[in-house]
Amino acid sequence: MNILRSFVEGRWVEGKGPSATLVNPATEEALASTSTAGIDMTAVVAYARSRGGPALRELTFAQRGELLKAWSKALHAARDELIALAMRNGGNTRGDAKFDVDGAIATLAHYAELGAQRYAGLHLWVPRDGVAVHINAFNFPAWGTAEKAACALLAGMPVVSKPATSTALVAHRLAEIGAPLLPEGAFQFLCGSPGDLLDRLGYQDLVAFTGSSQTAAKLREQLARRGARLNVEADSLNAAVLGPDVQPGGATWDLFVQDVVRDITQKAGQKCTAVRRIFVPAAQAAAAQEALLERLAQIRVGDPAREEVNMGPVSTADQLRDVRAGIARLAGESQPVFGGDGSVRALAPEGKGYFVSPVLLVARDAAGATAMHEHEVFGPVATLAKSDGPAELVRRGGGSLVCSLYSDDRGFLRDCVLAVAPYHGRIYLGSEKVVGQTMGPGTVLPQLLHGGPGHAGGGEELGGLRGLSLYSQRVALQGDRALLDAIAPTAMT
Amino acid sequence: MNILRSFVEGRWVEGKGPSATLVNPATEEALASTSTAGIDMTAVVAYARSRGGPALRELTFAQRGELLKAWSKALHAARDELIALAMRNGGNTRGDAKFDVDGAIATLAHYAELGAQRYAGLHLWVPRDGVAVHINAFNFPAWGTAEKAACALLAGMPVVSKPATSTALVAHRLAEIGAPLLPEGAFQFLCGSPGDLLDRLGYQDLVAFTGSSQTAAKLREQLARRGARLNVEADSLNAAVLGPDVQPGGATWDLFVQDVVRDITQKAGQKCTAVRRIFVPAAQAAAAQEALLERLAQIRVGDPAREEVNMGPVSTADQLRDVRAGIARLAGESQPVFGGDGSVRALAPEGKGYFVSPVLLVARDAAGATAMHEHEVFGPVATLAKSDGPAELVRRGGGSLVCSLYSDDRGFLRDCVLAVAPYHGRIYLGSEKVVGQTMGPGTVLPQLLHGGPGHAGGGEELGGLRGLSLYSQRVALQGDRALLDAIAPTAMT
Numbered sequence: 001m002n003i004l005r006s007f008v009e010g011r012w013v014e015g016k017g018p019s020a021t022l023v024n025p026a027t028e029e030a031l032a033s034t035s036t037a038g039i040d041m042t043a044v045v046a047y048a049r050s051r052g053g054p055a056l057r058e059l060t061f062a063q064r065g066e067l068l069k070a071w072s073k074a075l076h077a078a079r080d081e082l083i084a085l086a087m088r089n090g091g092n093t094r095g096d097a098k099f100d101v102d103g104a105i106a107t108l109a110h111y112a113e114l115g116a117q118r119y120a121g122l123h124l125w126v127p128r129d130g131v132a133v134h135i136n137a138f139n140f141p142a143w144g145t146a147e148k149a150a151c152a153l154l155a156g157m158p159v160v161s162k163p164a165t166s167t168a169l170v171a172h173r174l175a176e177i178g179a180p181l182l183p184e185g186a187f188q189f190l191c192g193s194p195g196d197l198l199d200r201l202g203y204q205d206l207v208a209f210t211g212s213s214q215t216a217a218k219l220r221e222q223l224a225r226r227g228a229r230l231n232v233e234a235d236s237l238n239a240a241v242l243g244p245d246v247q248p249g250g251a252t253w254d255l256f257v258q259d260v261v262r263d264i265t266q267k268a269g270q271k272c273t274a275v276r277r278i279f280v281p282a283a284q285a286a287a288a289q290e291a292l293l294e295r296l297a298q299i300r301v302g303d304p305a306r307e308e309v310n311m312g313p314v315s316t317a318d319q320l321r322d323v324r325a326g327i328a329r330l331a332g333e334s335q336p337v338f339g340g341d342g343s344v345r346a347l348a349p350e351g352k353g354y355f356v357s358p359v360l361l362v363a364r365d366a367a368g369a370t371a372m373h374e375h376e377v378f379g380p381v382a383t384l385a386k387s388d389g390p391a392e393l394v395r396r397g398g399g400s401l402v403c404s405l406y407s408d409d410r411g412f413l414r415d416c417v418l419a420v421a422p423y424h425g426r427i428y429l430g431s432e433k434v435v436g437q438t439m440g441p442g443t444v445l446p447q448l449l450h451g452g453p454g455h456a457g458g459g460e461e462l463g464g465l466r467g468l469s470l471y472s473q474r475v476a477l478q479g480d481r482a483l484l485d486a487i488a489p490t491a492m493t
Numbered sequence: 494m495n496i497l498r499s500f501v502e503g504r505w506v507e508g509k510g511p512s513a514t515l516v517n518p519a520t521e522e523a524l525a526s527t528s529t530a531g532i533d534m535t536a537v538v539a540y541a542r543s544r545g546g547p548a549l550r551e552l553t554f555a556q557r558g559e560l561l562k563a564w565s566k567a568l569h570a571a572r573d574e575l576i577a578l579a580m581r582n583g584g585n586t587r588g589d590a591k592f593d594v595d596g597a598i599a600t601l602a603h604y605a606e607l608g609a610q611r612y613a614g615l616h617l618w619v620p621r622d623g624v625a626v627h628i629n630a631f632n633f634p635a636w637g638t639a640e641k642a643a644c645a646l647l648a649g650m651p652v653v654s655k656p657a658t659s660t661a662l663v664a665h666r667l668a669e670i671g672a673p674l675l676p677e678g679a680f681q682f683l684c685g686s687p688g689d690l691l692d693r694l695g696y697q698d699l700v701a702f703t704g705s706s707q708t709a710a711k712l713r714e715q716l717a718r719r720g721a722r723l724n725v726e727a728d729s730l731n732a733a734v735l736g737p738d739v740q741p742g743g744a745t746w747d748l749f750v751q752d753v754v755r756d757i758t759q760k761a762g763q764k765c766t767a768v769r770r771i772f773v774p775a776a777q778a779a780a781a782q783e784a785l786l787e788r789l790a791q792i793r794v795g796d797p798a799r800e801e802v803n804m805g806p807v808s809t810a811d812q813l814r815d816v817r818a819g820i821a822r823l824a825g826e827s828q829p830v831f832g833g834d835g836s837v838r839a840l841a842p843e844g845k846g847y848f849v850s851p852v853l854l855v856a857r858d859a860a861g862a863t864a865m866h867e868h869e870v871f872g873p874v875a876t877l878a879k880s881d882g883p884a885e886l887v888r889r890g891g892g893s894l895v896c897s898l899y900s901d902d903r904g905f906l907r908d909c910v911l912a913v914a915p916y917h918g919r920i921y922l923g924s925e926k927v928v929g930q931t932m933g934p935g936t937v938l939p940q941l942l943h944g945g946p947g948h949a950g951g952g953e954e955l956g957g958l959r960g961l962s963l964y965s966q967r968v969a970l971q972g973d974r975a976l977l978d979a980i981a982p983t984a985m986t
C-alpha cells in the first residue's frame with residue numbers, strides 16, 4: 001500500500017509507528033497509510049526558524065510572488081492527476097474536485113499577481129454589535145480613557161469605561177465632562193471594581209485592557225471561554241540603543257541623553273513606554289554613563305505641589321513596594337550607579353509619600369542577565385549595558401511597545417530596524433534632523449500604532465483609522481457593482 | 494469626603510458597599526472614596542446594547558467625529574482643573590499631568606479630524622520571526638493548503654502544513670509538487686498527527702486552523718498559554734435569504750434556486766460555506782419549496798467514478814454517522830420534505846460507501862427553533878423557513894462565514910446588509926445583474942475576506958493583501974522623513 005510521508009527538515013520522512021489508513025469513501029478501498037510517529041517536532045520548528053524564515057525574508061515581495069506563480073503553474077500541469085486523486089480520496093464528483101483544485105491554483109496565482117486586481121467586491125467595516133469594555137491603567141487616567149473611547153466611539157461602539165481606582169479622580173472628571181455630550185448609553189463609566197461585568201460579555205463584545213501581564217493572562221482565559229475579543233497592552237522592556245557613530249557632544253548624543261533621562265523620570269517612570277534598558281557601544285560606555293549621571297543629578301524628587309520638584313512620587317504604597325523589590329531584583333545582576341540604596345531625599349513632609357529616587361544600574365553581563373530583560377520595574381529605573389551588537393539583546397525583551405535607535409548612520413539604522421521590527425509595535429529613530437521636533441520615544445501619537453507583540457500583550461491600539469478595527473467587523477460585499485456603490489457609502493470602506 | 498460615582502444606565506450611581514479610598518501619593522491624604530457594589534452589570538451591558546449602540550450607529554462617521562471634537566474642546570476648557578487633579582491624585586508633576594491630560598485632548602481631536610493627517614511616521618508590515626503552522630480541514634485538501642500557504646509565503650513566513658489525514662492524498666501531491674520550488678525550510682508538510690508541535694510554539698509563531706469549534710476551543714487555550722497567535726475558521730450556519738420582491742420564474746428567483754441547491758449538494762454539503770438555512774417570505778414559501786424539491790430530485794448520488802453521478806459520498810464513516818445524527822436532531826424541530834428518512838439510492842456497489850441523500854427540512858417555528866441555528870450538519874442538509882423579517886433569524890446563527898441575499902430591491906438589500914453585517918465575514922448579493930457571472934455564495938475568492946465572527950471562529954483569511962496581516966507584525970516607524978523613505982522600501986508599507 002502507498003505510504004504517505006511528511007516533508008520535514010528538507011526531507012520526505014516516513015513515520016515509524018502506528019499509522020492511519022486513508023480510504024476511498026465511495027468504496028471503502030484502502031488507498032494509503034501515513035504516520036508522523038518518530039518525527040522530532042522541536043527540530044521541525046527549529047528548521048523553519050533557522051532556514052525557512054531567513055530564506056523567505058531574503059527574497060523581495062515580487063520574488064515571493066514568483067514562487068507562488070511557479071507553484072500555481074506546476075499544479076495546473078498536474079491538474080488531471082490531482083482531480084483524480086480528489087475523486088478517489090475525497091468522494092468528490094469531478095466538479096467537486098475541480099472546485100478544490102482550481103481553487104488552489106487560482107489562489108496561488110492571485111497572490112502571485114496581487115496588484116492587478118479584478119474588481120469583484122469590496123470590504124466594509126461595520127461597528128460590532130456589542131459593548132466595548134475599557135479597562136485602563138492607573139498611570140494615564142485621562143489619555144488612556146480618551147484614546148480607547150475615541151476609537152470605539154468613532155467606530156460606532158458604546159463604551160463602558162473603567163479607570164484604575166487608585167487614580168480615578170482625573171478619569172472621573174473626564175467622564176463627567178464627556179457624558180452629557182454623548183448620546184444616551186454611548187458612554188458608561190464604572191468607578192471601582194467591574195464586578196461580574198466580564199461574565200456578561202459575548203462574541204460581539206470586547207475588552208481593551210491596559211495593565212499587568214498577570215491580569216491579562218487571566219482575562220485571556222476568561223474571555224476566550226466567552227468568545228469575546230480582547231486587546232492587551234501589558235508589560236514592556238523598552239530599549240534605547242546608541243549607534244556606534246554617535247560621539248559625545250554632538251546633537252544626536254545630546255538627544256539620546258535627554259530622551260533617556262526624560263523617559264526614566266517622567267511620571268516617576270510609570271509609563272508603559274518608559275526606557276528600561278539602554279544599550280551603548282563599549283567605546284562610548286563610560287562617556288554615556290557619565291552624561292546620564294550628570295543629568296539624573298538634576299532631578300528633584302518631591303511633592304509636585306512644590307514648584308522646584310521635577311519628579312513626583314510613585315502612585316501608591318503598593319507600587320512603591322513593588323518598585324523597591326524590583327530594584328533589588330535588578331541589583332542581583334547589575335550594579336547601581338545612581339540611587340538604588342533605598343534612600344531618597346524628597347522635598348516633602350518628613351515620613352510621608354511614596355517617593356523613590358531615580359535609579360540607574362550598569363549590567364555586569366547583559367547577555368547572561370535575565371531580570372533586566374524580563375522584569376519590568378514600574379518606576380524611575382533603568383539598566384545600562386555595553387553592547388556592540390545590540391539587536392539580539394533588544395529582542396531578549398520578548399516583545400515591547402517601543403524601541404528607540406539613536407544614530408545618523410542609515411546603514412546601521414536600516415539593519416537595526418529590520419532586526420528588531422518583528423519584536424515591536426513602534427520604532428523611534430533619533431537623529432540630528434529631528435532634534436527639537438520630537439517628544440521622545442515615550443510619547444504615544446494617535447496616528448501611530450500603540451501596542452507590541454509578546455510580553456507587551458500582542459495588542460494594537462491607535463494608528464489612525466487602524467485603531468478602529470478592534471471595534472469593527474470587516475465584511476466583504478459581493479455583487480453587482482452599481483448595487484455595491486449604492487450600499488457602500490453608508491459604511492466605511 | 495468626596496464620593497466618586499459610576500455612570501451607568503444614564504445616571505451617576507453611588508456604590509452601596511465596601512469602598513476603596515483614593516489618596517494623594519505625595520502626602521497620603523485621603524481624597525475620595527468609591528465603590529461599584531450594588532451595580533447590576535447585566536443592566537449595564539443591556540443598556541449599552543439597547544441604547545448606546547443604536548444611537549451611535551444612527552450617526553454618520555462625521556457626526557461621531559463632531560462628538561469627539563466637542564469632548565476634546567470641553568476637556569481643554571477644564572484643562573487646569575484636570576491638571577490639578579492629576580497632581581493631587583497621581584503624584585504627577587505639572588509636566589507629568591500635562592502629558593496625560595493633553596494626550597487625552599489631542600487624541601480626541603485627532604480622531605475628530607482624521608483625514609487631515611500630519612505626516613509623522615509610517616507603518617511597515619514585517620514578517621513575524623517565527624513559524625506558521627497550518628492545520629487544514631478534510632474538505633479542501635488543495636485549496637485549504639494553498640490559500641494559507643500563499644499568504645504566509647508572500648508575507649515571508651515559513652510554513653508547516655498539516656492536512657486532515659483522511660483526505661491527505663491531494664494535499665500530499667500538492668506538497669510534492671510545491672516543495673522543490675520553494676527555498677529550503679520555507680515549506681514543511683506533516684502528513685498525520687502534529688504530535689507535540691504546538692507545544693513548541695512561541696509568541697512569534699502562529700497557527701491557522703480550519704476545523705470544528707470544539708477543536709478550536711482547545712487550541713485557543715493551548716496557544717493562549719504559549720502566547721502564539723491563532724486564526725480560527727470553524728462552524729458556520731450560513732443563511733440564504735429571498736427578498737419579498739422576487740417572484741417565481743424571474744432571473745433572480747432562478748439564481749436563488751440554483752445557488753441554494755448547488756450549495757447544499759456540492760461536495761456533498763461538506764463546505765464551510767454551504768447553505769444551511771433558507772429564509773423565504775411567507776407569500777413565496779410554497780413556490781420556493783416546490784422549486785427546490787424539483788431541483789433536488791435531479792441529484793444523482795453515487796460513486797463519482799460513474800459519469801452520471803453529480804453528488805458523491807461524505808468523506809468518512811465518522812462523517813456519515815455525524816450527518817445522520819445531525820439530521821435526526823434537526824428533524825426534532827423541523828419536517829423533512831426531501832430525504833431524511835435514512836434511505837439513499839446510490840449508484841455504487843451494494844452496501845459500500847458513505848452515502849447520504851440530500852435532505853431538505855421545513856421549520857415548524859424558526860423563531861423557536863434552536864438546532865437549526867446552532868448545529869452545523871456537515872452534509873447535504875438544509876432547513877427552509879418562512880420569515881417576513883429574516884435579519885433577526887439570520888443573526889441567530891451566532892456569526893457565520895457568508896450570507897446570501899437574493900433581491901433586486903436596493904432598499905431591502907441595504908437594510909438587510911447593515912442588519913446582518915456585524916455577524917458575517919462576507920455577504921453575497923444575488924440580483925438579476927449578476928446572473929451568469931457568479932459562482933454562488935459558496936465560492937471563496939482570494940480577493941475577498943474569508944472568515945466570520947463568533948461561531949465561525951472570529952478569524953480572517955485572504956481578502957487580498959489583508960490576508961498577510963496574520964503573518965506580519967505591524968510596526969510604526971517614527972523619525973526624519975528622508976530617513977524613513979530610505980528605510981521603508983525594504984518592507985511593505
